[in-house]
Amino acid sequence: MDFLRAGRVESSMDTAAKHDEMLDHDRVSARSPERALPRRGRQRALRPEPSVCLIGAACGLGAPGAYCAEAPARLRARLALSTSLRHAFVWRNMLSARAKPNGDDFPPHGLVPFCRRLARPVRECVASGTRFLVLGGDHSCAIGTWNGARVGLGRRGPLGLIWIDAHMDAHTPRTSPSGRVHGMPLACLLGFGDPLLVRLGERKGPCLLPQHVCLIGARSFEPDEEALLARLGVRVYRMDEVHCRGLAAVMAEAVGRVQSGTGGFGVTLDLDAVDPGEAPAVVTPATDGIGFDELRLSLRAAAAAPRFLGMEIAEFNPPMDSDERTAKLVEKLVETAAQVPRPASALELERHYLARNYEPLPVVLTRGKGVYVWDDVGHRYLDMMAAYSAVSFGHAHPRLVRALAVQARRLSMVSRAYYTDRLGPLAKRLCELTRTQRLLPMNTGVEAVETALKAARKWAYKVKGVPEGRAEIVVCDGNFHGRTIAVVGMSAEPQYRDGFGPFAPGFLQIPYGNAAALEAAITDCTAAFLVEPIQGEGGMVVPPEGYLAACAAVCRRHNVLLICDEVQTGLGRTGRLLACEHENVVPDGILLGKALGGGLLPVSAFLTSEEVMNVFTPGDHGSTFGGNPLGCAVALEALNLLEEEQLVERAARLGDYLLQRLRELRGPLVRAVRGKGLFTGIELDTSVVSARRVCETMLRYGILTKDTHDTVLRFAPPLVIRRAQLDDALERIGRALNDVRPLR
Numbered sequence: 189m190d191f192l193r194a195g196r197v198e199s200s201m202d203t204a205a206k207h208d209e210m211l212d213h214d215r216v217s218a219r220s221p222e223r224a225l226p227r228r229g230r231q232r233a234l235r236p237e238p239s240v241c242l243i244g245a246a247c248g249l250g251a252p253g254a255y256c257a258e259a260p261a262r263l264r265a266r267l268a269l270s271t272s273l274r275h276a277f278v279w280r281n282m283l284s285a286r287a288k289p290n291g292d293d294f295p296p297h298g299l300v301p302f303c304r305r306l307a308r309p310v311r312e313c314v315a316s317g318t319r320f321l322v323l324g325g326d327h328s329c330a331i332g333t334w335n336g337a338r339v340g341l342g343r344r345g346p347l348g349l350i351w352i353d354a355h356m357d358a359h360t361p362r363t364s365p366s367g368r369v370h371g372m373p374l375a376c377l378l379g380f381g382d383p384l385l386v387r388l389g390e391r392k393g394p395c396l397l398p399q400h401v402c403l404i405g406a407r408s409f410e411p412d413e414e415a416l417l418a419r420l421g422v423r424v425y426r427m428d429e430v431h432c433r434g435l436a437a438v439m440a441e442a443v444g445r446v447q448s449g450t451g452g453f454g455v456t457l458d459l460d461a462v463d464p465g466e467a468p469a470v471v472t473p474a475t476d477g478i479g480f481d482e483l484r485l486s487l488r489a490a491a492a493a494p495r496f497l498g499m500e501i502a503e504f505n506p507p508m509d510s511d512e513r514t515a516k517l518v519e520k521l522v523e524t525a526a527q528v529p530r531p532a533s534a535l536e537l538e539r540h541y542l543a544r545n546y547e548p549l550p551v552v553l554t555r556g557k558g559v560y561v562w563d564d565v566g567h568r569y570l571d572m573m574a575a576y577s578a579v580s581f582g583h584a585h586p587r588l589v590r591a592l593a594v595q596a597r598r599l600s601m602v603s604r605a606y607y608t609d610r611l612g613p614l615a616k617r618l619c620e621l622t623r624t625q626r627l628l629p630m631n632t633g634v635e636a637v638e639t640a641l642k643a644a645r646k647w648a649y650k651v652k653g654v655p656e657g658r659a660e661i662v663v664c665d666g667n668f669h670g671r672t673i674a675v676v677g678m679s680a681e682p683q684y685r686d687g688f689g690p691f692a693p694g695f696l697q698i699p700y701g702n703a704a705a706l707e708a709a710i711t712d713c714t715a716a717f718l719v720e721p722i723q724g725e726g727g728m729v730v731p732p733e734g735y736l737a738a739c740a741a742v743c744r745r746h747n748v749l750l751i752c753d754e755v756q757t758g759l760g761r762t763g764r765l766l767a768c769e770h771e772n773v774v775p776d777g778i779l780l781g782k783a784l785g786g787g788l789l790p791v792s793a794f795l796t797s798e799e800v801m802n803v804f805t806p807g808d809h810g811s812t813f814g815g816n817p818l819g820c821a822v823a824l825e826a827l828n829l830l831e832e833e834q835l836v837e838r839a840a841r842l843g844d845y846l847l848q849r850l851r852e853l854r855g856p857l858v859r860a861v862r863g864k865g866l867f868t869g870i871e872l873d874t875s876v877v878s879a880r881r882v883c884e885t886m887l888r889y890g891i892l893t894k895d896t897h898d899t900v901l902r903f904a905p906p907l908v909i910r911r912a913q914l915d916d917a918l919e920r921i922g923r924a925l926n927d928v929r930p931l932r
């Protein structure tokens with residue numbers, strides 16, 4: 189059905205008007221300005237498609253005095269004059285209801301059929317993916333609007349609803365002091381209240397589910413209402429909480445909630461939520477309300493969410509609006525709903541201007557705190573990726589941010605042409621922690637790897653006595669050490685190498701997890717064995733127990749350097765400071781990166797013995813940024829945190845728990861679960877589903893993860909994660925896995 193054709197108003201439903209007391213009196217008339225819009229073919233060329241369908245719900249049956257029934261007509265006249273908005277929307281319906289002159293029945297005569305009729309266009313909008321805006325009327329119209337939206341979602345999932353209101357609207361006929369239905373619609377939608385109105389909701393499928401409803405701005409209500417909502421588990425953000433946290437934060441959280449596990453969500457706004465100083469023309473004003481500008485900004489963010497379906501504005505009372513102050517505010521709200529910023533723009537910029545060397549998941553992240561990140565529309569995610577272990581301390585850890593800021597004000601960058609007061613202390617600390625003697629600071633992980641390769645070769649020539657140009661370095665199948673030409677040259681992954689040759693010679697690959705293969709590969713020219721204690725990018729592969737210790741023994745026997753790449757596994761990630769400690773191995777060389785920079789800066793290091801490091805002489809190697817005081821200050825504070833917050837022990841404890849709980853996950857998708865500490869992964873059965881699809885489903889459940897090699901999902905949260913947060917993550921992961929639709 190084409191709702192967007194300007195001037196066209198619904199057809200089949202017109203006939204339904206006859207049998208009740210309502211009339212569709214005023215489906216946009218031939219004289220109305222909207223009628224003058226050209227037909228669709230021409231319209232396309234002339235002006236943009238309207239983005240919102242307006243539905244007038246001119247019903248005041250639930251409220252005292254019923255004056256707000258005049259609201260839609262008043263607003264329509266006003267909006268028709270708005271040049272900026274005229275083409276942003278199209279009037280879909282103008283429904284109205286009339287009470288019997290002396291009707292004193294309950295619910296008020298005509299309300300039930302009115303709500304049914306209102307539900308219909310809303311349902312059709314939602315089903316066709318058109319955003320709608322219902323202009324009430326008193327708030328009893330919400331019963332029709334949200335039942336329509338609920339049914340329109342069909343199999344897409346249940347409805348989420350943000351209810352913004354000074355009152356709770358959770359009365360039942362028994363608890364309402366006034367007996368007015370406009371104080372009851374939320375209770376009705378949740379399945380409580382007058383059976384006639386509730387039955388309206390039960391017609392297709394269950395009522396609105398309390399866990400998908402957030403109520404914002406409540407400040408005037410009866411204890412019965414509060415008790416009912418608390419018992420049901422509706423999240424109520426009372427006005428004092430809104431004042432304390434700010435509406436933007438509350439709304440962002442609410443949007444996250446109502447999007448989680450639902451097919452879409454809407455917002456219903458009782459104008460009495462706005463402070464009466466700004467919006468006085470409402471039916472039942474309540475003091476100390478939400479500021480209008482704050483409301484508008486928050487609604488704009490909510491309306492930009494991908495699963496936003498539509499909005500309802502109720503309880504505007506025109507007879508009280510002699511100066512049109514409140515009508516102006518409503519007009520601005522319509523504008524907000526009709527001209528939402530396009531959430532895709534940041535994503536599109538990246539897609540347009542960036543190299544296509546990554547394929548990010550479709551989410552635009554804008555801020556992070558602790559284990560959470562938020563997207564550009566306020567949806568919160570639990571970060572189970574932690575930027576490939578770079579964010580082990582969580583996002584924006586206050587101590588790290590402070591260390592960064594303090595050092596940035598003191599001294600940030602001078603190059604290694606000079607000494608600084610930060611690099612020495614960091615080197616001492618790291619050497620002591622890792623039982624090594626010397627450090628060479630770099631920035632990214634791969635630079636540390638390159639440094640180690642250069643050191644190993646030079647050591648082989650200068651110390652071991654390997655003939656010039658013949659040094660060999662043994663690496664493993666499935667390795668990942670970064671992306672420079674030398675490093676991809678020693679990778680077994682065809683895609684990493686494809687098109688980038690010729691590569692440096694002198695590397696030999698052996699199977700991972702097999703110490704005998706190492707021994708067999710070693711020759712007199714072997715300088716070093718470079719290995720990850722657990723392969724992360726290779727698919728979260730944990731080698732057999734005793735492997736690393738056996739490799740260390742082989743290396744010792746043959747005077748070969750054992751270099752452990754702990755860029756990802758180091759600094760507590762696997763439940764030990766270094767993953768090689770699980771086997772009591774002290775390597776000849778250690779590579780650190782990622783977490784060393786506290787998630788704020790790239791800081792990496794190659795650590796080794798004096799004998800090996802002494803092969804470097806001034807000018808042999810270096811980096812402008814390596815060892816800069818800013819990075820050192822952050823790294824030092826990161827090491828302090830690791831110790832003081834006992835993050836290594838926490839990773840061991842919570843890691844065991846995570847692994848055990850992941851292993852309990854059942855289902856056709858899960859092939860294997862593996863890992864150590866907070867460094868775990870699930871291998872998926874990719875004949876059933878692609879890893880990408882699972883990651884996208886996880887996103888919908890508020891979990892940030894990413895696959896490696898299209899088969900393994902990694903779950904490696906910040907080490908600061910708390911048990912309750914991990915439980916929450918596990919619950920979401922389980923639900924997401926159950927919800928993934930298999931490949932056809």
Ligand SMILES: Cc1ncc(COP(=O)(O)O)c(C=O)c1O
Nearest residue numbers: 632633634668669670753755756
């Ligand atoms: C084990 C290992 N080494 C080295 C690197 C490269 O680090 P960077 O991306 O900082 O260069 C990575 C990156 O994922 C890694 O996992």
